[in-house]
Amino acid sequence: xxxxxxxxxxxxxxxxxxxxxxxxxxxxxxxxxxxxxxxxxxxxxxxxxxxxxxxxxxxxxxxxxxxxxxxxxxxxxxxxxxxxxxxxxxxxxxxxxxxxxxxxxxxxxxxxxxxxxxxxxxxxxxxxxxxxxxxxxxxxxxxxxxxxxxxxxxxxxxxxxxxxxxxxxxxxxxxxxxxxxxxxxxxxxxxxxxxxxxxxxxxxxxxxxxxxxxxxxxxxxxxxxxxxxxxxxxxxxxxxxxxxxxxxxxxxxxxxxxxxxxxxxxxxxxxxxxxxxxxxxxxxxxxxxxxxxxxxxxxxxxxxxxxxxxxxxxxxxxxxxxxxxxxxxxxxxxxxxxxxxxxxxxxxxxxxxxxxxxxxxxxxxxxxxxxxxxxxxxxxxxxxxxxxxxxx
Numbered sequence: 001x002x003x004x005x006x007x008x009x010x011x012x013x014x015x016x017x018x019x020x021x022x023x024x025x026x027x028x029x030x031x032x033x034x035x036x037x038x039x040x041x042x043x044x045x046x047x048x049x050x051x052x053x054x055x056x057x058x059x060x061x062x063x064x065x066x067x068x069x070x071x072x073x074x075x076x077x078x079x080x081x082x083x084x085x086x087x088x089x090x091x092x093x094x095x096x097x098x099x100x101x102x103x104x105x106x107x108x109x110x111x112x113x114x115x116x117x118x119x120x121x122x123x124x125x126x127x128x129x130x131x132x133x134x135x136x137x138x139x140x141x142x143x144x145x146x147x148x149x150x151x152x153x154x155x156x157x158x159x160x161x162x163x164x165x166x167x168x169x170x171x172x173x174x175x176x177x178x179x180x181x182x183x184x185x186x187x188x189x190x191x192x193x194x195x196x197x198x199x200x201x202x203x204x205x206x207x208x209x210x211x212x213x214x215x216x217x218x219x220x221x222x223x224x225x226x227x228x229x230x231x232x233x234x235x236x237x238x239x240x241x242x243x244x245x246x247x248x249x250x251x252x253x254x255x256x257x258x259x260x261x262x263x264x265x266x267x268x269x270x271x272x273x274x275x276x277x278x279x280x281x282x283x284x285x286x287x288x289x290x291x292x293x294x295x296x297x298x299x300x301x302x303x304x305x306x307x308x309x310x311x312x313x314x315x316x317x318x319x320x321x322x323x324x325x326x327x328x329x330x331x332x333x334x335x336x337x338x339x340x341x342x343x344x345x346x347x348x349x350x351x352x353x354x355x356x357x358x359x360x361x362x363x364x365x366x367x368x369x370x371x372x373x374x375x376x377x378x379x380x381x382x383x384x385x386x387x388x389x390x391x392x
Contacts, residue, residue, distance in 0.1 A: 008204040010221035017218040034122030042082035061167035063361030080167040085280035099299045114151030126178030127351040131280035160185035164232040169352030174243035179236040190229040201229040253337040261374045266325035273306035275354035
């Protein structure tokens with residue numbers, strides 16, 4: 001029987017112990033990727049030590065607003081999420097698939113080799129683990145497996161971090177994807193800062209994690225440490241301000257496919273595609289063929305695309321979604337409804353990125369609630385008119 005995460009080894013590390021963990025991973029051949037501050041945002045890039053992490057950095061999120069703040073402590077994971085998701089390290093924004101060259105009368109074709117270098121991702125949040133699980137279904141779960149995604153995913157070592165301070169745009173608790181990482185990781189961390197002590201509760205989540213944690217120092221976690229860890233997670237749940245009601249959501253969206261409410265959203269939506277670019281689960285892409293001027297060399301590239309672009313749904317004769325309302329309806333209905341039919345779950349993990357990085361602050365949780373309210377109001381109005389005719 002597979003052991004649960006609670007059955008596995010748990011230690012408490014200090015800052016030096018975390019650096020030791022980094023060292024063990026590097027000695028095993030992993031390239032470390034973690035959060036760093038660049039251009040006023042937290043992004044995920046290659047790191048070598050804890051010195052490169054966002055020490056003492058927090059972030060503020062509001063609809064259409066994002067900023068970095070200086071915390072009162074030296075937390076390494078005191079931020080929530082940035083504009084980038086881990087998706088770019090598994091499903092790159094652009095990728096050459098193959099190239100063709102003409103050499104005299106012969107044609108030489110070479111497919112791009114899958115990048116299977118071992119990578120360790122540091123600081124993966126629970127919502128982002130859920131997003132990876134969703135993309136696993138997309139790229140690996142069907143009849144046609146993406147070899148590039150598969151090669152990157154196979155060699156992945158994940159160090160997760162439980163959230164202690166949610167952003168105002170987070171709603172993972174209502175979706176059931178956070179703020180606590182429960183599975184899908186090799187080592188899970190919870191940052192504990194209290195009474196001048198700065199420690200990390202480290203829990204192994206896999207056999208590989210057990211092996212790595214066994215090579216790191218630190219002390220064995222005690223019951224009091226577990227209580228401190230649980231308190232951090234519980235506090236994050238209590239402070240989460242947004243939520244989304246998922247029960248009956250698919251049916252609500254299907255019933256309201258022709259609702260006038262979509263036009264109300266379209267009055268604000270810019271069709272800029274920001275929401276899909278920052279989303280950790282969106283997987284739309286396009287394929288482009290390019291040639292050199294001589295015609296002797298050609299390449300095929302895959303690049304991220306979005307259902308908000310006119311060309312994405314272009315078929316002979318024009319786009320099948322020419323209006324902003326049709327494109328926003330497509331995005332939200334696919335994300336929250338048809339995704340369930342395709343993959344058995346909704347395509348939203350409650351990270352709140354689409355709210356933060358929407359230039360006009362459109363909130364998917366508010367739109368889902370507004371659509372339900374619009375439907376209920378319409379029903380009441382129709383009933384009142386019917387009752388009025390009956391009285392006459």
